[in-house]
Amino acid sequence: MRLKPVPEPPTDLDALDAFRRAVPLVPGSEDDCCARLRDRRDLADRQAANDWLAFLRALGLARETPRGFVRSDAAATPELVREGLRDGVLLVPETLALLRDASTEEPVTPASLFAATRESVPRHDRARDPKWEATWRERADRLLRWLALVNLAEAVAADAPASEPGYVAGDAA
Known part of the structure; x- marks a missing residue:
């Protein structure tokens, strides 16, 4: 399945990795994760945070577990982002x-x-x-x-x- 959200790109992959780190290590609900993303990355609203959460999932930088969303252990490398874009973005x-x-x-x-x-x-x-x-x-x-x-x-x-x-x-x- 390919996801539609494509948020504003950051200036570099270090900034993208900051979005990954804003997703919790301990599984949390979608609402909790969106609130955390919004607060830690100064996003305008919940929709922007939801788009980022979906996009991070498409890139392999976050994942959904039975208990909620968590960040992945993988850093935002060019290779990982390329693969995620090719495979996961509409x-x-x-x-x-x-x-x-x-x-x-x-x-x-x-x-x-x-x-x-x-x-x-x-x-x-x-x-x-x-x-x-x-x-x-x-x-x-x-x-x-x-x-x-x-x-x-x-x-x-x-x-x-x-x-x-x-x-x-x-x-x-």
Whole structure:
């Protein structure tokens, strides 16, 4: 199962590991874990904390046990994050395929990623969010930045100052 949440990427993997460390060592309920994440990482609300908890699970940095959620023992290494993104986050395989076909003249942008994956957006997300297109364009932008964080994507210079950032496949792709 691939998860949808893609929170704002941190500046580096040390900051990501701080999110992992905010998840308890002793199993706790989802509410307890979200409250702890919100408090320790200064998140805006419970939804942001819930998205982070789901994302950390997708990356293998947290897990759900019969007694609740716990942090994993694994540190946030580039290899672990790459594997978690590939295996656990919705639309990453499609994005990586687009990046492999991209060039510096025609890089993947958040808009082009959204256009290419638009039909894959779950129907229930379209139905419940009247602004789903903007939501998923923003998700595309965050996803590309996550991929760049672990060298699955590489940012290329935009042609014009107001242009969206563009990406091609990174060294680790």
